[in-house]
Amino acid sequence: xxxxxxxxxxxxxxxxxxxxxxxxxxxxxxxxxxxxxxxxxxxxxxxxxxxxxxxxxxxxxxxxxxxxxxxxxxxxxxxxxxxxxxxxxxxxxxxxxxxxxxxxxxxxxxxxxxxxxxxxxxxxxxxxxxxxxxxxxxxxxxxxxxxxxxxxxxxxxxxxxxxxxxxxxxxxxxxxxxxxxxxxxxxxxxxxxxxxxxxxxxxxxxxxxxxxxxxxxxxxxxxxxxxxxxxxxxxxxxxxxxxxxxxxxxxxxxxxxxxxxxxxxxxxxxxxxxxxxxxxxx
Numbered sequence: 335x336x337x338x339x340x341x342x343x344x345x346x347x348x349x350x351x352x353x354x355x356x357x358x359x360x361x362x363x364x365x366x367x368x369x370x371x372x373x374x375x376x377x378x379x380x381x382x383x384x385x386x387x388x389x390x391x392x393x394x395x396x397x398x399x400x401x402x403x404x405x406x407x408x409x410x411x412x413x414x415x416x417x418x419x420x421x422x423x424x425x426x427x428x429x430x431x432x433x434x435x436x437x438x439x440x441x442x443x444x445x446x447x448x449x450x451x452x453x454x455x456x457x458x459x460x461x462x463x464x465x466x467x468x469x470x471x472x473x474x475x476x477x478x479x480x481x482x483x484x485x486x487x488x489x490x491x492x493x494x495x496x497x498x499x500x501x502x503x504x505x506x507x508x509x510x511x512x513x514x515x516x517x518x519x520x521x522x523x524x525x526x527x528x529x530x531x532x533x534x535x536x537x538x539x540x541x542x543x544x545x546x547x548x549x550x551x552x553x554x555x556x557x558x559x560x561x562x563x564x565x566x567x568x569x570x571x572x573x574x575x576x577x578x579x580x581x582x583x584x585x586x587x588x589x590x591x592x593x594x595x596x597x598x599x600x601x602x603x604x605x606x607x608x609x610x611x612x613x614x615x616x
Contacts, residue, residue: 338560340552353386363584368577371452379445387438393429395460395589397453400425405446411435412609415466422471430462432608453507473502481521488512492526510575517564529558540568
């Protein structure tokens with residue numbers, strides 16, 4: 335089977351968010367990445383490029399998953415949760431009807447490298463109660479063959495040669511998954527997919543024979559088998575999910591289905607009604 339060429343390739347663009355944190359971002363709120371909305375790569379070694387972190391800010395209508403390669407973050411939110419994650423760990427949060435939270439680098443971190451993905455929620459679940467969970471590295475299991483390692487973070491992942499593995503998070507959003515994969519030079523990853531799913535692959539080191547290089551996101555839609563090969567040692571994040579096919583209305587930290595719902599979110603935030611009361615950790 336030949337290496338599968340992507341349907342689209344997007345390149346991350348440099349920007350900053352929070353209190354001046356330098357990031358590289360890929361976003362699309364038109365539905366072409368559905369059910370995904372945005373991927374940020376946080377990568378900074380100079381303290382002034384990341385130490386300001388992300389002070390308290392609101393969200394409504396979607397989920398986030400933050401995954402660290404290096405460094406650490408502290409999370410606090412209006413549900414009463416507080417947690418820390420370090421290299422190899424993740425934080426999942428379903429903002430749903432409303433959360434105000436902060437994500438601040440640990441002061442003893444020597445640099446920061448991590449990712450945050452935004453996953454859309456279907457209209458029927460956007461006003462659910464918010465939820466939160468820290469995911470430890472010890473909870474994550476994986477698959478391995480010669481020249482290939484895959485660590486499942488969320489969802490179920492299947493290969494014809496290494497078997498099946500499921501992440502500690504059963505899913506993100508409605509039916510989405512995430513994995514971290516590493517290939518040695520000449521290594522190959524074969525994936526079996528539900529043909530209704532969309533697969534996103536973000537290369538954060540190295541180059542693939544599929545025509546995708548560091549800082550680029552490859553998109554495949556309606557494929558049941560995808561073969562990925564590495565030109566050189568390569569690290570990548572994999573995301574898969576079934577498109578929701580619903581209207582997307584976006585304004586800053588809010589993602590709903592209509593402009594009227596966005597206006598309601600803005601008003602709720604201004605009037606102190608957006609955030610939910612404290613809830614238990616899942």
